[in-house]
Amino acid sequence: xxxxxxxxxxxxxxxxxxxxxxxxxxxxxxxxxxxxxxxxxxxxxxxxxxxxxxxxxxxxxxxxxxxxxxxxxxxxxxxxxxxxxxxxxxxxxxxxxxxxxxxxxxxxxxxxxxxxx
Amino acid sequence: xxxxxxxxxxxxxxxxxxxxxxxxxxxxxxxxxxxxxxxxxxxxxxxxxxxxxxxxxxxxxxxxxxxxxxxxxxxxxxxxxxxxxxxxxxxxxxxxxxxxxxxxxxxxxxxxx
Numbered sequence: 001x002x003x004x005x006x007x008x009x010x011x012x013x014x015x016x017x018x019x020x021x022x023x024x025x026x027x028x029x030x031x032x033x034x035x036x037x038x039x040x041x042x043x044x045x046x047x048x049x050x051x052x053x054x055x056x057x058x059x060x061x062x063x064x065x066x067x068x069x070x071x072x073x074x075x076x077x078x079x080x081x082x083x084x085x086x087x088x089x090x091x092x093x094x095x096x097x098x099x100x101x102x103x104x105x106x107x108x109x110x111x112x113x114x115x116x117x
Numbered sequence: 118x119x120x121x122x123x124x125x126x127x128x129x130x131x132x133x134x135x136x137x138x139x140x141x142x143x144x145x146x147x148x149x150x151x152x153x154x155x156x157x158x159x160x161x162x163x164x165x166x167x168x169x170x171x172x173x174x175x176x177x178x179x180x181x182x183x184x185x186x187x188x189x190x191x192x193x194x195x196x197x198x199x200x201x202x203x204x205x206x207x208x209x210x211x212x213x214x215x216x217x218x219x220x221x222x223x224x225x226x227x228x229x230x
Contacts, residue, residue, distance in 0.1 A: 025215065033217045035217070037221075044205065044221055044222065044223045044224075045160070045209075045221040046221070047218050047219070050217055085137070091159055091160075095217060103160050103165065103172075103173055103214070105219075107159035107160050107161075108159060109157075109158065109159055110157075110159055
C-alpha cells in the first residue's frame with residue numbers, strides 16, 4: 001500500500017527567507033503523481049505544485065519548486081522569498097496512475113508553516 | 118469561475134437527526150469528491166463520483182449516503198451519525214477522475230452531539 005510521510009509537524013521561516021518542507025512516500029508503482037497542497041487557516045485547500053513521476057525535471061511555480069528524487073522516494077518543497085501569506089498547513093499528496101487499475105489519492109499528515117515578520 | 122461552494126459552513130446535529138451537506142461547482146467538471154478531515158489530520162477520501170455515477174466508495178459506513186443529482190451538484194446525506202463523525206467535510210472537483218488537479222471547497226464543519 002502507498003504511504004506518504006511528512007516528518008516535520010511544524011516549521012518556521014523568517015519573511016523573505018527560504019524554507020524546505022520534506023516529504024517521503026512509498027509505492028511499488030513506477031508511474032504516479034505527487035502534489036503539494038496548501039491549506040490556509042480559512043481552510044480552502046489549493047494546489048501549489050505537481051510533479052509527474054515520469055518527468056525527471058523538477059517542477060517550478062514562481063517561488064515554489066520541488067526536489068524530486070524518485071529513487072529515494074523523496075519529494076521536498078522549497079519556498080523562496082517567503083511571504084506572510086505563505087503561512088498555512090502544507091500537505092504532500094500522492095495519486096496513483098490512471099493506468100494502475102486502482103485509484104488512490106493519499107495525503108501526508110501535513111506541515112504547519114509559520115512565517116515570522 | 119474556479120470555485121467550489123459548500124453549504125452549510127457549520128452544522129450541529131444530534132445522533133438521531135437527518136441532515137445533508139451540499140457542494141456545487143460550475144466549472145464543467147465531471148468528477149466530484151467527498152473527503153473527511155479530522156482536526157490536525159490530513160483529508161481522507163470518502164467517495165468519488167465520475168460523470169454523475171459513484172465510482173469509488175472507500176468503505177464508508179452506510180450512515181453516509183452520497184448523491185449526485187447533476188454534474189454540478191453533490192450532496193452528502195447524513196443519518197444516525199456518531200460523535201466520532203464530527204469533522205470537516207471537504208468537497209472537491211476535477212475535470213474528470215483521471216485529471217490530477219482537484220479544486221477544493223471551504224468545507225462544512227460538522228459536530229455530532
